[in-house]
Amino acid sequence: MANSKRLAQALQAVEQTKQYEANEAFELIKQIAFAKFDETVEVAARLGVDSKKQDQQVRGAVVLPHGTGKTARxxxxxxxxxxxxxxxxxxxxxxxxxxxxxxxxxxxxxxxxxxxxxxxxxxxxxxxxxxxxxxxxxxxxxxxxxxxxxxxxxxxxGKIEYRLDKAGIIHAPVGKVSFDTEQLVGNFRALIDALQKAKPASAKGQYFKSVTISSTMGPGVRVNVQRLASSSAE
Structure with a gap:
């Protein structure tokens, strides 16, 4: 019950229709995190590609400049x-x-x-x-x-792999709630840049349909897609 109450409070702190700037979004994620463990911060990027088409698969890896917060085995x-x-x-x-x-x-x-x-x-x-x-x-x-x-x-x-799922979404971790906002933003930008470079040549229209960040237990916070696309453009 305590967790559901905290989640309700966290949800109230997020403006559902707003697209936050990256710094603002990660600050908010850190503020509303309520779990008793160091939650992972994850990005969910919905891309404008057709996951059924072989030439529109998006897959690769990127080294996060500030690591993931855990050492991989x-x-x-x-x-x-x-x-x-x-x-x-x-x-x-x-x-x-x-x-x-x-x-x-x-x-x-x-x-x-x-x-x-x-x-x-x-x-x-x-x-x-x-x-x-x-x-x-x-x-x-x-x-x-x-x-x-x-x-x-x-x-x-801190190298992570990313792969398009059947719904056309990339899910990837960019650190822990205990990270500084600057570290989370740095990792986030490294991921976004990697996704931009991995854009299939056959993909048409808007590439970043939506980008949402969340902690393990917390609600999603949407990030300004237009700003992302322009800052990550070639």
């Missing part, structure tokens, strides 16, 4: 020297067939999966279990690479 599929390189770079788990077997048995104590290209023949068999969780390595997000040290370094520094 990185699993690397590699052999020989590349396995040693991954261990030296700070990977949490490194292996090949042994890890494939563990995952097939239901183990998922990791956040990001990296694989060297020569391992993808074996890792591909995990598609049915890793795919639905968004954990399958992909060249587009830099997680299929021989440069495992760089991949691990970027992920640990």
């Amino acid at each position: 990185v699993l690397v599929f590699a052999k020989g020297d590349k396995a040693k390189e991954a261990e030296a770079a700070g990977a949490d788990f490194v292996g090949d067939d042994d890890l494939i077997q563990r995952i097939n048995q239901g183990w998922f104590d990791f956040d990001v999966v990296v694989a060297t290209p020569d391992m993808m023949g074996s890792v591909g068999r995990l598609g049915r279990v890793l795919g639905p969780k968004g954990l399958m390595p992909n060249p587009k997000t830099g997680t299929v690479t021989f440069d495992v040290a760089r991949a691990i370094s970027e992920i640990k520094a």
Whole structure:
């Protein structure tokens, strides 16, 4: 009951029809957050693309300049020297067939999966279990690479992946409520810039249909889309 009361108060603080400037929006998100834990701040960007068309998919990765507020647990599929390189770079788990077997048995104590290209023949068999969780390595997000040290370094520094869902929306975290407003805005702009650069050539009309930010438990706050589009234009 206490949470629903706090949510009602938070909802009252948000003008539903207003599109806030980014700084103002993140200030408000921080003010109305009420959970007893450090909530994640997430962006939901509705894009003017057709998610059913293959040439209008939006997918990629971006390193948030101020990190995500948590250190990702990185699993690397590699052999020989590349396995040693991954261990030296700070990977949490490194292996090949042994890890494939563990995952097939239901183990998922990791956040990001990296694989060297020569391992993808074996890792591909995990598609049915890793795919639905968004954990399958992909060249587009830099997680299929021989440069495992760089991949691990970027992920640990705050690299996130983004992917268009069936409703044409990108959901991505940009930090924690405990972050300074400037840090949240900096991460937010890095994400928006990455989405702008990932705009499909075949997409017509308004690209950013709506952009809403929210904390884990809090209500959504809409951000000025026109200002975003002009500040992120090429």
